[in-house]
Amino acid sequence: MNRFFSAALCALFVISMSSVDAKAASDAKAGKAIYDTNCAACHKDGVMNAPKLGDKAAWAPRIKQGAAVMTKKSITGFTGKVGMMMAKGGHPNLTDAQVGDAVAYMINQSK
Numbered sequence: 001m002n003r004f005f006s007a008a009l010c011a012l013f014v015i016s017m018s019s020v021d022a023k024a025a026s027d028a029k030a031g032k033a034i035y036d037t038n039c040a041a042c043h044k045d046g047v048m049n050a051p052k053l054g055d056k057a058a059w060a061p062r063i064k065q066g067a068a069v070m071t072k073k074s075i076t077g078f079t080g081k082v083g084m085m086m087a088k089g090g091h092p093n094l095t096d097a098q099v100g101d102a103v104a105y106m107i108n109q110s111k
């Protein structure tokens with residue numbers, strides 16, 4: 001009984017921790033490392049017409065859509081006015097949250 005109780009408590013703890021995680025805002029700081037390894041290949045120098053990090057003019061109309069829309073498009077991949085980006089920039093190993101963090105970092109650097 002005792003053991004069951006502590007296991008149940010433990011499970012509750014894990015569940016509450018993960019729901020906190022899901023609600024947490026995107027973490028731009030963590031996003032830097034994700035950007036550096038997964039996104040910079042195109043977004044640093046504008047490969048395939050990707051908007052360059054820090055190019056305010058290129059990012060302004062995109063930022064207007066809001067981070068949530070930008071993150072969704074980055075997760076699923078999209079074709080825009082200047083080119084196409086594959087899902088998660090071609091890194092399916094990334095979690096949706098990691099893509100969100102990288103987008104938050106890119107927005108911070110480009111507005």
Ligand code: HEC
Binds near residue numbers: 050062078084
């Ligand atoms: C293979 C090249 C490539 C890689 C790698 C890449 N992107 Fe892109 N990305 C593009 C291109 C090209 C566009 C512009 C497409 C357009 O608007 O026509 C773009 C656009 C975007 C946009 C703007 C979306 C919008 O709504 O306008 C975001 C945000 C973005 N990328 C995030 C990321 C993130 C995050 C990563 C890394 C996980 C990443 N990209 C990796 C090519 C790439």
